[in-house]
Amino acid sequence: MVKLVTLYKKPANIQVFEEHYSSVHLPLLEKIPGIIKTELARFFAGPQGEPPYYMMVEAYFADRGSLEAALQSPENRAADQDLMSFAGDLVTVMFADTYESQ
Amino acid sequence: MVKLVTLYKKPANIQVFEEHYSSVHLPLLEKIPGIIKTELARFFAGPQGEPPYYMMVEAYFADRGSLEAALQSPENRAADQDLMSFAGDLVTVMFADTYESQ
DSSP: OEEEEEEOOOOOOOOHHHHHIIIHHHHHHSEEEEEOEEEEEEEOOOOOOOOOOOOEEEEEEEHHHHHHHHSSSSHHHHHHHHHHHTTTTTTTEEEEEEEEEE | OOOEEEEEEEOOOHHHHHHHIIIIHHHHHHTTTTEEEEEEEEEEEOOOOOSSSSSEEEEEEEHHHHHHHHSSSHHHHHHHHHHHHHTTTEEEEEEEOOOHHH
């Protein structure tokens, strides 16, 4: 599988960020075609002190072709436009091949 | 579930790094008690150009208590010592609560 990984730095106003994420962004994200599952992670600590990121969202696709198709979809453009509007200065987006064990 | 997330920046020598990871570090990681599954991701691209990280390893635990116990285990100390020896300048380690959908 492949995944689209979005790392978010800590927002200035967590409550406003979380409200926008759940009520506006997540519904747009869920419309993107080809997503098999998504996983949201909220970082609460790290061995070196406060973690450098607040949250990570991983959206899984069957293969690179499905990811490519998703990236070119109008649904992704809408989600991306929203992302830039509320978290453009917070996000790092990356694409990865994944390998699971156990 | 909770997970231990390790982000790796791109190593200077990918071949040496990958060989150490698979032959030395992964066997140490797999000995840590309480790990339910691990997922390895290699980043191959990003919309803003070259991704800032090379690889990510996520180790999943049942809950924060299991993670705490794992962190205090001798197996984790061995894995951490090895990690610092071959990738201390490359890694960011964080702990997260996870939420899966679909």
